[in-house]
Amino acid sequence: MYRGISQIICHLFLLGMPTVVFAQDVAAQSPNYEEHIKPIFKQYCLKCHGDDKQEGDLNLQGYGAMLRGGSSGKVVEAGRSSQSVLFQAITEPDDDLRMPPNSPPIEKAKIELIRKWIDGGLLETSASKSMVKTRDLAFKPDANVSGKPAGEPAMPADLPAVQIPKLSRPFPVLAMDVSPFAPLVAVADQNQVRLLQSETEQELGRLEFPEGEPHVIRFSRNGAVLMVAGGRPVESGRVVLFDVASGKRLAEVGDEIDAVLAADLSPDQRFVALGGSGRVVKVYSTIDGELKYKLTKHTDWITAIAFSPDGQKLATADRAGGIHLWDANSGGILLNLGEHKDAVRALDWRGDSRLLASAGEDGRLIWWDTVDGFPAINKVNAHPPQRPPGTYGTIPNGVLAVRFDSEGRLVTSGRDQTVRVWDVDGNEIKKIKMETGIPLSNVITNQGKAVIIGDSAGNLLFNKL
Structure with a gap:
């Protein structure tokens, strides 16, 4: 280089x-x-x-x-x-x-x-001003509720009975999401998605996903639709949209020859973007299933995809550390976000569409200002690992999951078996140490009262904020 x-x-x-x-x-x-x-x-x-x-x-x-x-x-x-x-x-x-x-x-x-x-901004003398421009990154909560439903938010009712598979060991919690307006969390399981009441932790029902392993789970902006993406490795992949209240399948998108590893549903529910080992991001219409456009700039597996809450931008990331920002309507490239040195494991937008968070296997956690692509907050070692006695060499310190809540706080999980919560200025405000397993997915409940953590051992943990 x-x-x-x-x-x-x-x-x-x-x-x-x-x-x-x-x-x-x-x-x-x-x-x-x-x-x-x-x-x-x-x-x-x-x-x-x-x-x-x-x-x-x-x-x-x-x-x-x-x-x-x-x-x-x-x-x-x-x-x-x-x-x-x-x-x-x-x-x-x-x-x-x-x-x-x-x-x-x-x-x-x-x-x-x-x-x-x-x-620090390339100061010439002690009296100079920083050349890094001042940014107004204040979070504006009113911009985060554009998808709020007029009536009661969707909750499952009388879901079809689902047979629970017999597993030799618990399925790792690869993905989860929480409804933006209801006490409801959706959790990945083998060939299924579990739906739980997030305040009582009671299971309300399950959704069949015979396509295989759910790698991505996302609620729509109004909480009425649930997107599940995944598949069977080196065999097939698909994205399915479910009606949250009834459990009915609304649409099936994509016909991949490998599992879908990354996907998102546009805020207006008209489009699904998906990607995986094929290194190509495909954007489909949810109305007729037709391919709208392809994004071919990535050089490695697609690992994360996220539409901005305002529907104007699409962020995509890959296993080589590349992040690209696109016009969600045309597919035109807007920005290349170059900072990560290893695979990007997760992307998430702050509710006002100003900041994009990225998490990588290089240990970096970055809040990007998407106006110009500047890393407004850059934690180069967000989840520093502890070296066990008698071990040598490099210890993995990757950041594996990242999610904003409705107040602009960020929750992250790392290979250090720790979940951390950050305030809107990037200051750590809570640390949760896991006893067993590596945390793979995390969310903050819709009321902001608890962090829900899913780990590699199949455990689901609720921790009060």
């Missing part, structure tokens, strides 16, 4: 004696170019990237010239160290590509200083 980049800054850092680091001085303030970053450049860079000589047309000796970048473009991007060429170069794991060349990596304290400077 960085061979082209290295041509720009192939001599970005020259070997030299270590600079005296000013970590204590910087601790109480945001790092700036003149006091903290330029001394590092002076020690390592300016012989090849200064006023006298500019390899790749890159001059780091002056603040304005540094911002302009080199012959191949900018080397720093305000607020996004992970997307800045300079930071990528000094943190590249390949010894042959990392800067400075032919030398050990720059010490962690200095790398962290540069990261803070970029993420």
Whole structure:
């Protein structure tokens, strides 16, 4: 990836004696170019990237010239160290590509200083203002109730009897969802979906899903329709829409040759988007089952799909970490959201359609501002794992599930066997440690009083907020 980049800054850092680091001085303030970053450049860079000589047309000796970048473009991007060429170069794991060349990596304290400077907005001096623009991300609850039904919200009544399959072990809770306006939760089971009263935890009935394993469950915006997507691996996949009150099948969408791994129902219930191992997102009409359009930009399995609550945008993610934002009506590309370094496991929109949350196997949890694709809140290690005694190597720290509630709070699950609840500003407000199993799915009830967690051992847990 960085061979082209290295041509720009192939001599970005020259070997030299270590600079005296000013970590204590910087601790109480945001790092700036003149006091903290330029001394590092002076020690390592300016012989090849200064006023006298500019390899790749890159001059780091002056603040304005540094911002302009080199012959191949900018080397720093305000607020996004992970997307800045300079930071990528000094943190590249390949010894042959990392800067400075032919030398050990720059010490962690200095790398962290540069990261803070970029993420803090590329301050020139201590009196400068951040180049990261101010964003109004306040949650507007009134925008979240557009789908509220005029009468009583739908609840199951006299559902057809369903035979409960005999299993050698409990089916892992791969998916679940909670009705937006009723005390009702739908939970994945083998060839079935369980419907429970979310306040009493009483089972109200089940829906047959002979198509196979339910991988995705979603209520419609008004709570009257339940979408179930899944199938049988390397055999078949489909999306089924159910009437919540009667359990009747309303529509069957798609005819895949592998299980559907990701899907969503548009807010107006007119379209279903689905995807899986085929790397293609397909958008179908729920009225006649006809294919409306395909999205072919992804390079790996489709792992998550979500329509925005206002119906204007469609977000899709894949196993390689790619996230794309599309016009939901035309299928035209709007934004590429590049930050994750591993599979994206889940996507969810905040109710006002402003923020999109993404969770990845790289441990990142991101709240995206979908106006311009900026990661407004970026937790690089949202579910840090604890290393068991006597273990070595990398410990998985993936974030596996993410869901907003009606108040803009976010609930996430991770491989650290922990469920976390975050407020609208991205601050952790509750942590729930699992005793057994890995939490695979989670929701906050419609009244916001409890978190419901489904784990890999088939357990369903209710935890009060």
